[in-house]
Amino acid sequence: MLVLLDDSPGSGYDLVQRFRFGIGHFWNATHQQIYQELKKLHAERLVQYELHSQEERPDKKVYCVTAAGRRGLAAWFAEPVKPPQARDALLVKLYGGTRRNLPALIVELEQHLALHQKQLGDYRNLEALYFSQDDAGRREHRLPYLTLRRGIRYQEGIVAWLEETIALLRDDALPSAPVPSARAKAAARPRKR
Amino acid sequence: MLVLLDDSPGSGYDLVQRFRFGIGHFWNATHQQIYQELKKLHAERLVQYELHSQEERPDKKVYCVTAAGRRGLAAWFAEPVKPPQARDALLVKLYGGTRRNLPALIVELEQHLALHQKQLGDYRNLEALYFSQDDAGRREHRLPYLTLRRGIRYQEGIVAWLEETIALLRDDALPSAPVPSARAKAAARPRKR
């Protein structure tokens, strides 16, 4: 939330929108959590707000990061972060799916496939939007775009895996070994460090 | 945990090992959480245990799923699950990294790259182990293998993205648009549903 508010000030409701549409693919929070966290950050003097009365709309509290908040942010950026650990219930089902209702499992995998295809399409539209900018805009939004790119790759990965997995289960086939050529190719051009 | 115990009975310590080495790439839990959860499941009569005294070793509680536990499991399998929502702090840093210490960020991305390459290597070794089995074994462990395959794809995706991102940041380059040929190819063979 500090990163978002440091980017530009906004109300709680505003942050909800940004979580939903901007950075939802790598961080999310409900409005309840956001309002409570804003209260906490305010108590810690890391953010402050101005009341904006509006005609025809409820009042807004527009939050921004304080000097202490910016120090906190800088400190956070200096600390290393840990990779997230996944908790994917669908994979738990698949793992434990032996001698269970396979057709039902396949249906659920298909539902997830549809969801991820939709997500992927949305992300690609956002990507097109990014590339419709001029060079100055592209440079400015370069880092947020790279996070979008991660989201796209992630969804592509899931979609490909789901398609492959569904096909395999439907045909009751045994998985085939990975193609060695692709792997050898990857090993043949090691990255400089 | 019910899925794991249904697969085969085991002690708390045993479950710790399975989380670490078996299914760690899509679900994890610390030993503290596992012991508390076992206590809870036992209070709900979903699992039961037998005490196994051992020479030269502390006593073991070997847990297994009760009939009620199996009913609970079946009910859980029948309910749809939600895709996990990611919370990736590294992406938050990248997103908010504009006008911050880029070289430091690149170093951190490289550290993560090394971690993920290591993970990927480990998973590929497990994969080789799977394919070293005969057909019967492959059939039996088919579903767990498919979850491993997901882990491999996931790590491959991260590694590729990290390499691309690090190279781009290091060269201070603008991202280039995705290759349309690859995407057209993907669209040209739509999946039957």
Next chain:
DNA sequence: TTGATCATGTAACGTGTTACATGATTAA
């Protein structure tokens, strides 16, 4: 004698989710 492995737990805390709660405007 130091650290790893086997084996089990409790307590405190912090984070996140669900349910409950209000109230105005606007488009279908």
Next chain:
DNA sequence: TTAATCATGTAACACGTTACATGATCAA
């Protein structure tokens, strides 16, 4: 009149993490 959007919150609970705690065996 129904649902969506704008706009804000509280309370209770569930879940997860960190710290604390013990104690034996075995290999380096």
